[in-house]
Structure formats: C-alpha cells, structure tokens
Amino acid sequence: MxxxxxxxxxxxxxxxxxxxxxxxxxxxxxxxxxxxxxxxxxxxxxxxxxxxxxxxxxxxxxxxxxxxxxxxxxxxxxxxxxxxxxxxxxxxxxxxxxxxxxxxxxxxxxxxxxxxxSLLTMVRFLPRMKPQETLPFLVCLVPVCYAFLIGILKNPPIEVLVATLNWFSPLLLGFHIFTQYRQYPAYQHSMKRIFVWGSLVMGSYGIAQYVVAPPWDCSWMINTEINTNGIPQPFGIRVYSTLNSPQPFACAIKAGLLILLEQIGPISLVASGVGYLSFLLSSARSAWVSWAMSLVTYFTLLKASAQVKLVAWVTFAATLVMPLLVSEPFATVIQDRLKSFQDIKGDTSYDDRITTFNSAFDASIFEFVGNGIGKDAFAGDHGILSMLYSLGWVGMLTYMAGLFLAFYKLLRCQGKWKSTSIALFTSIALGTVQQIISNMAIIGVLGCIMWGFIGIALAGDRYHEWRSREL
Known part of the structure; x- marks a missing residue:
C-alpha cells in the first residue's frame, strides 16, 4: 500500500x-x-x-x-x-x-x-460541410438572397438594409448553432438555462407591467399609437414584457415554458408560475395554439414512461395556474380572451383581421416575382401572404420546401436516438412554424426562435451521428 x-x-x-x-x-x-x-x-x-x-x-x-x-x-x-x-x-x-x-x-x-x-460561421463552414448536411439552410437562404436583390431594385436602400438584418438573422443563428454540433451537450444545456431564466425575468416583468404600467412603457405605447398592445394604464396593457409586442414575447416565453416541463427545482417552479400568468396576460392566441401544438408533438415523440412524467408535470402546472385564472385582476381579461375561441366573430378584432386579410390576399396572390425585402405591406401579419408578397410564389415555395426538409430530417431521427432534448427542441420549432399562418414567423424574434431551435435540434442529431462513428 x-x-x-x-x-x-x-x-x-x-x-x-x-x-x-x-x-x-x-x-x-x-x-x-x-x-x-x-x-x-x-x-x-x-x-x-x-x-x-x-x-x-x-x-x-x-x-x-x-x-x-x-x-x-x-x-x-x-x-x-x-x-x-x-x-x-x-x-x-x-x-x-x-x-x-x-x-x-x-x-x-x-x-x-x-x-x-456569425456570418463568419457560414463563410467558414459552408465550403467544408457536405451539402446534404446544410441543405435546409441553403434551400431557405436562396429565396432570401433573391428577395434581397429584388429589394435593392425596387425599395429604398435604408429600408432594404434594415429588413435584410431581420430576414437573414434567423438563418444565420440557426446555422451557427448547428455547426457547433461537437459542443452540443454544452449548447443544449445553455439553451435550456437561457430560456428558463428568460421566462423568470420576462415573466416577472410582464406581471409588473400589467399591474403597474411603468411610465416608459406607457410613453412608448402613446408615441407608437399601436392599439393592439392595449391601453397604457394599469390592468389595461396586453403584456409584451421586455419585448415590443405580445406575439414575440409570447413566442419567447412559450419556448421557456415548454423547457420548464423537464426542469425541477425552486427556480423552475417560480419561473413556471410567473411565466404562465404573463403568457396568458399577453392574450396572444396564436402563441397559445403554438404552445398546445408543441406540447402534443412533444408528448407523441416521448417514450411511454416519459409521457407519464409529462402528464404529471402538466397537471401540476395547471394546478399552479388555475387559482390565478379565477382571481382578479387577472381572471376577466384571460377568460374573455379564452372565450373568443368559441365566438371568434364576437371578437372586436375579427372584422379588422378579415379586412386586412382580404387586402393582403388581393395584393399577394398574383405576386410571382415578389416585391423583395424592404417593403412590409402587412406589418408582420398574415405570414404566408407576407412571404408571398416579398418572395413571390417561387421564393415562398422554395422557403417552405427548406422548412419541410428540416422537419423531415428531425422527425425521422426521433426514433433513432430517443433523445428527449431533441424531441423537445423539435416540438418548440414545429409549434413556432405553425404561427406562419397568422404571423411573419420567419423573421425577427419569432424567426430566431424557430431557426434557433431547428439549429439546436439538428445539432443534436448530427452530434449523435458523430459520436456513434467515433465509438
């Protein structure tokens, strides 16, 4: 010894x-x-x-x-x-x-x-990676580049420049995350931690925003004259928290709430409480539907034992939130918005949506070439028609084909690796892409969330392939 x-x-x-x-x-x-x-x-x-x-x-x-x-x-x-x-x-x-x-x-x-x-990532990695590995990104990048060229010819340069940042950012972020697949364990842990703490911070501020109506938020609402964000007074704001409008906020916190389904601990408990309440106070119906779709998708991708745990956690979360749904000053605004699912024509915004949809349809349906980047005629609403207006028929169908390739690859790998994290990331991305029906979900915050989670899910698939070859 x-x-x-x-x-x-x-x-x-x-x-x-x-x-x-x-x-x-x-x-x-x-x-x-x-x-x-x-x-x-x-x-x-x-x-x-x-x-x-x-x-x-x-x-x-x-x-x-x-x-x-x-x-x-x-x-x-x-x-x-x-x-x-x-x-x-x-x-x-x-x-x-x-x-x-x-x-x-x-x-x-x-x-x-x-x-x-991270454009540097694309410059460095595109020539080195196999085309089949990067195909979803490349297919979606082509129509965006095309729309950029059309935009330069048709639209004011400054507007094209700003819109270019908005259109390219989600693809660049998703591609950057995907190329870091060898660090996937660290990256997936970081993504989860970011969105858990994000839910805590944004959810807490969202509740304070609804109850207090901070002066900087009220001043901004008055100056922008955006009526869809509610009334600039306590208990009158449609919660948008630290973001600019309810939909991006609800989409971001939706991702955090889904990640919280597999987290245990006091921070997760508090984040879930404030997160769900502020999520409901956003009155963002398309984000609510997106959350439900992601939840159902996640459930179907899990093994039976994991499904039981998920049902138990969802039941617990519902028990946590239900008292808030029947307590003022939150109950009335949330219940009224939930009732609008049953009587959509009774919703005051229904006529406005029909009017804007009809005008968007008339302006877009025959756009084969597209108007290019830099001319947003519909203020981010009616995602499919907005894509059609900017990209034209060929560009829109090409972009949708790229998304189809990404999700086809992700859904095909689920049974191969049996990874709950990849299933979770895929579900979040799939729920977000559903919002294209009503929102421009391929750009800005929504686009970054969609492509960010596509990127981390594809990185997980590539990481497991790489590890299986190494062993």
Missing part, C-alpha cells in the same frame, strides 16, 4: 499545469469581463438619462462584445445573442423615456448586428 506522501505526490503530479485549460479559462474570463463592462456602461447611461448617447453606443458596444465573444466558440456568445434579443426593446423604451423619442431606434438593431457576426 502506498504511503500518504506517495499518494499525495501521485495526485499532485496528475494535476499538472495545462496551458490549454488555462487559455480557455482566461478567454472565458475575458468574455465575461466584456459583458460586465457592456452592462455597466449602458446600464449607467440608462439610469443617468443618456438616451441620445445610448442610441449610438448601445448597438456599437453590443457589436464589439459579439466580436469579442464569437472567436471563443463557447456558449457565452449564444447567451449574449439571446439576452440582447430579449432586452433591447426594453432598453430602447427606457432610453427614449429618459431623453427624446427616436423612431426608428438604432438600439433595436443590436440583436441583428450581434447575430450577423
């Missing part, structure tokens, strides 16, 4: 200096320091009322931090992308409230600018 000193010597020799590990630690520390400086500087300007400076500094420093984090190839860049997306509209509202109303606001460009850093 070895002596104590010999054992200690062996242990010490096994803990040899590892330059690579130290370099990774220093890189991560540098990334965290960059994020901390970004938060302190921009947070200080928000508190001090430096809205005019924020309009320039916030997107510029966000891009710089993105460039610092990107080469590290860890999950810090991914986390920064999602949190910038979640919080930038809130930053804009506070900045404008403290200073001068600015529209359009450069602050809202920050998420797309940070995501566009």
């Amino acid at each position: 070895k002596s104590f000193s010999s054992q200690w010597s062996d242990h010490f020799s096994s803990q040899r200096f590892n330059p690579a590990a130290l370099a990774r630690w220093v890189e991560s520390l540098g990334g965290l320091l960059a994020i901390a400086i970004f938060v302190v500087v921009n947070g200080g300007l928000m508190v001090a009322g430096g809205g005019k400076i924020l309009n320039v500094l916030y997107p510029a420093t966000a891009l710089i931090v993105g460039l610092i984090l990107y080469p590290r190839r860890d999950t810090l860049y991914l986390g920064f992308v999602w949190w910038i997306m979640f919080l930038s509209p809130f930053v804009r509202r506070v900045a404008d409230w403290k200073a001068v109303w600015t529209d359009p606001s450069p602050i809202l460009l920050a998420p797309s600018l940070v995501i566009f850093v």
Whole structure:
C-alpha cells in the first residue's frame, strides 16, 4: 500500500499545469469581463438619462462584445445573442423615456448586428460541410438572397438594409448553432438555462407591467399609437414584457415554458408560475395554439414512461395556474380572451383581421416575382401572404420546401436516438412554424426562435451521428 506522501505526490503530479485549460479559462474570463463592462456602461447611461448617447453606443458596444465573444466558440456568445434579443426593446423604451423619442431606434438593431457576426460561421463552414448536411439552410437562404436583390431594385436602400438584418438573422443563428454540433451537450444545456431564466425575468416583468404600467412603457405605447398592445394604464396593457409586442414575447416565453416541463427545482417552479400568468396576460392566441401544438408533438415523440412524467408535470402546472385564472385582476381579461375561441366573430378584432386579410390576399396572390425585402405591406401579419408578397410564389415555395426538409430530417431521427432534448427542441420549432399562418414567423424574434431551435435540434442529431462513428 502506498504511503500518504506517495499518494499525495501521485495526485499532485496528475494535476499538472495545462496551458490549454488555462487559455480557455482566461478567454472565458475575458468574455465575461466584456459583458460586465457592456452592462455597466449602458446600464449607467440608462439610469443617468443618456438616451441620445445610448442610441449610438448601445448597438456599437453590443457589436464589439459579439466580436469579442464569437472567436471563443463557447456558449457565452449564444447567451449574449439571446439576452440582447430579449432586452433591447426594453432598453430602447427606457432610453427614449429618459431623453427624446427616436423612431426608428438604432438600439433595436443590436440583436441583428450581434447575430450577423456569425456570418463568419457560414463563410467558414459552408465550403467544408457536405451539402446534404446544410441543405435546409441553403434551400431557405436562396429565396432570401433573391428577395434581397429584388429589394435593392425596387425599395429604398435604408429600408432594404434594415429588413435584410431581420430576414437573414434567423438563418444565420440557426446555422451557427448547428455547426457547433461537437459542443452540443454544452449548447443544449445553455439553451435550456437561457430560456428558463428568460421566462423568470420576462415573466416577472410582464406581471409588473400589467399591474403597474411603468411610465416608459406607457410613453412608448402613446408615441407608437399601436392599439393592439392595449391601453397604457394599469390592468389595461396586453403584456409584451421586455419585448415590443405580445406575439414575440409570447413566442419567447412559450419556448421557456415548454423547457420548464423537464426542469425541477425552486427556480423552475417560480419561473413556471410567473411565466404562465404573463403568457396568458399577453392574450396572444396564436402563441397559445403554438404552445398546445408543441406540447402534443412533444408528448407523441416521448417514450411511454416519459409521457407519464409529462402528464404529471402538466397537471401540476395547471394546478399552479388555475387559482390565478379565477382571481382578479387577472381572471376577466384571460377568460374573455379564452372565450373568443368559441365566438371568434364576437371578437372586436375579427372584422379588422378579415379586412386586412382580404387586402393582403388581393395584393399577394398574383405576386410571382415578389416585391423583395424592404417593403412590409402587412406589418408582420398574415405570414404566408407576407412571404408571398416579398418572395413571390417561387421564393415562398422554395422557403417552405427548406422548412419541410428540416422537419423531415428531425422527425425521422426521433426514433433513432430517443433523445428527449431533441424531441423537445423539435416540438418548440414545429409549434413556432405553425404561427406562419397568422404571423411573419420567419423573421425577427419569432424567426430566431424557430431557426434557433431547428439549429439546436439538428445539432443534436448530427452530434449523435458523430459520436456513434467515433465509438
């Protein structure tokens, strides 16, 4: 038997200096320091009322931090992308409230600018990867590039530039996540953690927004004159939390709530409570349908034992939320919105939707060439018709074919790997794509959520293939 000193010597020799590990630690520390400086500087300007400076500094420093984090190839860049997306509209509202109303606001460009850093991923990986691996992304990229060229010819350059960021960002984000498949365990854990904490933060603020109606939110609603967000007073707002409107917020928190179905712990419990309440207060019916569709899809993709656990957790979540549904000041607004499913014609927005649908249909149905990027005639409503208007028939059908290829590949791999995480990510993406019927779900926040979860699900499939060959 070895002596104590010999054992200690062996242990010490096994803990040899590892330059690579130290370099990774220093890189991560540098990334965290960059994020901390970004938060302190921009947070200080928000508190001090430096809205005019924020309009320039916030997107510029966000891009710089993105460039610092990107080469590290860890999950810090991914986390920064999602949190910038979640919080930038809130930053804009506070900045404008403290200073001068600015529209359009450069602050809202920050998420797309940070995501566009990952264009380097496409440049690096597309030539190296097999076409069949990247086919869904390539097929969807072609009509978007085509619409960009048409937009340059038909539409104002500034509008085309801003819209280009909106259209390309989801595809770039999804492709970047997919190419990091060798780090899939870390990436899928990071995605879950981001959306759990996102549900807690956005859900909590959403309830406060409904009850208190913060002055920066009310000021923004008055200036934008967007009636669909409710009335700028306590208990009158359709909750949109830190985002710009109820649909993007509901889509983001929907993803978090579905991820919370497999999480256990006090944070998850609180996040579920505030998340479901704010989700219902958003009154976003298409997001509610999307959540239900994702839940049913997830259930069908699970094994029998996992299905039992899911039913138990959904029952528990329903028990948690039900008291809130029958308690004022929340009950009336939620119940009235739920009743509108039974009497859709009784809904005050029904006539407006029919009118806008008819005008969108007339403007789009014969668009074979399309009007290109930069001309959004329908303000993000009627997703299929908006795609048809921008991409034309050929472009829209090509894009839909790319989505079909992505989901065909994901659904085909479910039985092969029996991964609950891949099933969950696939379900979230599939539920989001359903929103194309009523919302422009391929761009902006909705598009990033759809393609982000397509990317992580495809990365999981590719990771398991890679590991099976390595073993």
